[in-house]
Amino acid sequence: GEDVEQSLFLSVREGDSSVINCTYTDSSSTYLYWYKQEPGAGLQLLTYIFSNMDMKQDQRLTVLLNKKDKHLSLRIADTQTGDSAIYFCAESEKPGGSYIPTFGRGTSLIVHP
Amino acid sequence: DVKVTQSSRYLVKRTGEKVFLECVQDMDHENMFWYRQDPGLGLRLIYFSYDVKMKEKGDIPEGYSVSREKKERFSLILESASTNQTSMYLCASITAGVGYTFGSGTRLTVV
Numbered sequence: 101g102e103d104v105e106q107s108l109f110l111s112v113r114e115g116d117s118s119v120i121n122c123t124y125t126d127s128s129s130t131y132l133y134w135y136k137q138e139p140g141a142g143l144q145l146l147t148y149i150f151s152n153m154d155m156k157q158d159q160r161l162t163v164l165l166n167k168k169d170k171h172l173s174l175r176i177a178d179t180q181t182g183d184s185a186i187y188f189c190a191e192s193e194k195p196g197g198s199y200i201p202t203f204g205r206g207t208s209l210i211v212h213p
Numbered sequence: 214d215v216k217v218t219q220s221s222r223y224l225v226k227r228t229g230e231k232v233f234l235e236c237v238q239d240m241d242h243e244n245m246f247w248y249r250q251d252p253g254l255g256l257r258l259i260y261f262s263y264d265v266k267m268k269e270k271g272d273i274p275e276g277y278s279v280s281r282e283k284k285e286r287f288s289l290i291l292e293s294a295s296t297n298q299t300s301m302y303l304c305a306s307i308t309a310g311v312g313y314t315f316g317s318g319t320r321l322t323v324v
Contacts, residue, residue, distance in 0.1 A: 108253070133312055142217075142303055142315035143256075188256070200246070201313065205255035 106189050106204035113212050118176040120207045122189030125170065129191040132165060133201065134174045137186040146187070147174075176209075184211045216240075217306050219316035226323050232291040234319050236304030244307040245287035247271075247279065249300040250318075256303065262287055294323045 103125045112118045124132070130151045135143040149156045149163045149172070156163045162175040172191075176183055186208050192201040220235040238245065246261040248271075258271030260279040268279050276298060280288040291298055301320050305313040 131312075135312075135315075140222075140318070140320075142219075142317045143305075143313070144315070145312040148312055200258065200261065203256045205253065 104189055104191055104202050104204040106187075106207045108205065109208050109210070111210045111212065112179050114179060114181055116179055118174075118179045118183070118209055118211075120174045120176075120187050120189075120209065122172040122174075122204055123170055124172065124189070124191045124202075126191060126193075126202070127170070128193050129170075131192050131201075132163075132172050133188075133190040133192075134161075134163065134172075135188040135190060135203075137188065137206070139185070143188060179209075179211050181211045181213060184209055217304055217314050217316040219302075219304050219319050221319050222317060224319060224321045226291075226294050226321065228295060228323055230291075230294045230323075232294045232321065232323075234289040234291075234302050234304075234321070236287045236289070236316055237285050238287075238306040238314070239285065240306070241284060242306040243284070245281070246305045246313070247277075247287065247289045248303045248305065249273070250303055251300050259289065294321075296323050299323045 105123045133148045134146045136146045137143045160177045164173045186206040188206045189204040190201040217238045226232050247259045248256045257273050259277050262268045262281045265284050278290045299322050301318050303318050304316040
């Protein structure tokens with residue numbers, strides 16, 4: 101079946117850039133997502149990218165997709181302590197209907213002052 | 214914005230009790246989902262529903278059931294709570310366009 105892999109932890113200093121990596125196995129993945137979960141809260145959709153795109157930028161966030169290697173990354177520029185959270189990578193063929201996203205186990209980002 | 218509301222943030226129940234976790238969404242979405250989240254295991258899908266009175270098993274349905282009598286409400290039922298069901302439970306609804314909208318979660322402790 102489909103699989104999504106992420107490293108479990110990342111520690112960075114405030115002001116540095118963070119890069120969270122994700123690999124997936126399903127070659128029919130069309131939508132790739134990044135979700136953020138703050139302590140004690142549900143998951144919040146942070147950004148997403150379609151498989152026909154290589155890059156998407158949204159303010160401090162940059163998503164890079166290497167479809168050949170099935171590798172997705174999320175770069176957070178000028179990381180702040182408020183960025184400390186768990187970040188989940190997810191993929192699906194299509195949104196909604198019978199296409200249920202497959203989630204990674206999440207990467208805990210720890211930002212040191 | 215789509216809202217997914219879970220009725221309780223924290224619950225403490227006794228072993229053997231019947232437990233109801235409620236989830237309501239306000240955007241007329243057909244698809245709703247229940248996940249549990251445990252440290253190191255990520256999200257695991259328990260049940261999902263495509264429409265009223267329809268339900269499908271996810272990856273870990275044992276010990277759980279669901280009810281979808283109205284489109285906006287999807288309930289997760291623990292027929293006889295056990296300590297290994299202590300977890301964070303997350304409800305989600307498909308957002309128009311892409312991605313899920315999640316509720317804030319219910320942290321259930323079974324003692």
